[in-house]
Amino acid sequence: MASNTLIRAAVLGASGYTGADLIRLAARHPSIKIAALIAKGHAGQPLAQVFPHLVSLDVPKLVTADEVDWSGIDVAFCGLPHGTAHAEIKKLPERVKVVDMSADFRLRDLGTYAEWYGGEHSAPELHESAVYGLTEHYRDAIAKARIVACPGCYPTAVLLALLPLMKSGLISSEDIIIDAKSGVSGAGRTLKQNILFSEAGEGLSPYGIGSHRHVPEIEQELGAVAEMPVRVNFTPHLVPMTRGELCTSYVRLAGKAAAADLRKALADAYATSPFVRVVEEGVIPATQHVRGSNYCHIGVFADRLPGRAIVVSAIDNLVKGSAGQALQNFNLMYGLDETTALEQLPLFP
Ligand SMILES: NC(=O)C1=CN([C@@H]2O[C@H](COP(=O)(O)OP(=O)(O)OC[C@H]3O[C@@H](n4cnc5c(N)ncnc54)[C@H](OP(=O)(O)O)[C@@H]3O)[C@@H](O)[C@H]2O)C=CC1
Ligand SMILES: CC(=O)N[C@@H](CCC(=O)OP(=O)(O)O)C(=O)O
Structure with missing residues (x-):
């Protein structure tokens, strides 16, 4: 990838906690342009109205998924509730890579998914190809995947x-x-x-x-x-x-x-x-x-x-347990150093 090519990212669930931490980290990623922020009840609001700590970011306002021009998006980070994510991910163009922080693509057996998550999966064909995103154990598969299912925290x-x-x-x-x-x-x-x-x-x-x-x-x-x-x-x-x-x-x-x-x-x-x-x-x-x-x-x-x-x-739980691991997986999917934008040290005390 040429060093000056920006990868255009959408965040689904941008008004939630995992979405917010993903935006916080991705905003300092040298290869990411945050191109769309998707919410449901909070759609229509500026991000800083929902998350004042992110006021210094120059990002688009929150919109619904239907309002997004997906031809301008390369990758979607999904922080939607489990049980909701699969249907939303199914609607995305095949070209768009997906880093899912929900549970919808984690369980290999769909019967087990239905049993524990209380409903049928609407995208079994996508589910089949998704890769479990425990970065340190599945690097090669993650690098080649279209959909990566980040593990639960x-x-x-x-x-x-x-x-x-x-x-x-x-x-x-x-x-x-x-x-x-x-x-x-x-x-x-x-x-x-x-x-x-x-x-x-x-x-x-x-x-x-x-x-x-x-x-x-x-x-x-x-x-x-x-x-x-x-x-x-x-x-x-x-x-x-x-x-x-x-x-x-x-x-x-x-x-x-x-x-x-x-x-x-x-x-x-x-x-x-x-x-x-x-x-x-x-x-x-x-x-x-x-x-x-x-x-x-x-x-x-x-x-x-x-x-x-x-x-x-x-x-x-919000960094290695979701948004950080999601970005680590994104780095592998795009052939970048897996530490990019994740190098900050812990906050202590
Ligand atoms: N919190 C954590 O530590 C972790 C969470 N996860 C997983 O990440 C996902 C998101 O969790 P979290 O950020 O905590 O959740 P939040 O409840 O904080 O946020 C949920 C987000 O999803 C949107 N949303 C809710 N319902 C729908 C719907 N029916 N259709 C479309 N969008 C919807 C909300 O939009 P709005 O508010 O605008 O309506 C909000 O942006 C979940 O699947 C969770 O299991 C994974 C690892 C760790
Ligand atoms: C304190 C608390 O309620 N935690 C959540 C775990 C969140 C998480 O990481 O898991 P998912 O991605 O599978 O939602 C729970 O126990 O359901």
């Missing part, structure tokens, strides 16, 4: 930690317990009772116990590398903080493996991955260490229970 944190361990046979495919915590921005901007300040603040509550829709996604990916069905116990919790996600995975060691072997396998797996850092021994991953960045921090700890280990992974 919890699956991103869990799979970055566990996939290399499952692949190398260091952990058992049985008895995996994942205790996950997310900030309230993970629930999106749409008003819901459980994310009201007065109800989410000063408390900590599990939800989706035994039935969260990220379970089949995690099992799909772990099962693919284990080459056998894998079942996990996954319980998410809502934490009264804005951003961040921490997943603590309790695993059974295979054979004579020890925590040090797990640490080495992860360090080897991510030796050339700029955004995944296996923390030094003695350091404990925390959401504060990755806030606002595209990094994932992973730590491995011996368990005092024999034959078990604890793997902790932390991400920012």
Whole structure:
């Protein structure tokens, strides 16, 4: 690609949280021109009216998808609710590449999709060709894809930690317990009772116990590398903080493996991955260490229970968990350095 060619991007769901973070990051991307911002209820408003923190950007106002001249768009970033995205993506010209942050193209089996997402998929032919966008594990396929399905925020944190361990046979495919915590921005901007300040603040509550829709996604990916069905116990919790996600995975060691072997396998797996850092021994991953960045921090700890280990992974749900990973995938799809526009360090304290 010539260095002066700008890629014209549309953002669907530009009035939502993932859309806003995508715009924040893409606005500083040297190869992207933000050509269309698409909303539903907020259509017609200037972006800065919805997101005053983005007032310094020179971007088009929010419009509906029908108002866009798609002949002027090369790529669409989609931050629409799951269950809605597939129908909107189906309408796009075939020429337009898609980086989808919703769940609509993540599950390989459409029966599983219908079961967990409560409806039939309207674009099975597109679904067939979509590539699962866990960047560090599917770079080659992502680079060639038209539609990339970015993983859910919890699956991103869990799979970055566990996939290399499952692949190398260091952990058992049985008895995996994942205790996950997310900030309230993970629930999106749409008003819901459980994310009201007065109800989410000063408390900590599990939800989706035994039935969260990220379970089949995690099992799909772990099962693919284990080459056998894998079942996990996954319980998410809502934490009264804005951003961040921490997943603590309790695993059974295979054979004579020890925590040090797990640490080495992860360090080897991510030796050339700029955004995944296996923390030094003695350091404990925390959401504060990755806030606002595209990094994932992973730590491995011996368990005092024999034959078990604890793997902790932390991400920012809106960056590595959605918009940042989406931009990382975009970079691969266009043959760009995968770190482009994502190099900012975490915001701390
Ligand atoms: N929040 C997070 O941490 C993460 C979210 N995701 C996924 O990303 C997607 C977006 O999430 P998030 O940004 O949090 O959601 P928000 O609720 O913050 O935003 C949703 C956006 O979609 C638009 N929208 C809502 N309904 C429709 C519809 N029927 N047709 C067209 N547009 C519609 C809204 O427009 P308007 O407000 O103008 O009506 C808004 O721009 C979801 O699929 C979510 O699962 C993935 C990873 C992490
Ligand atoms: C706190 C909170 O509600 N989090 C969301 C996860 C958001 C996400 O990343 O997942 P999707 O992309 O699959 O929506 C949830 O548990 O549904």
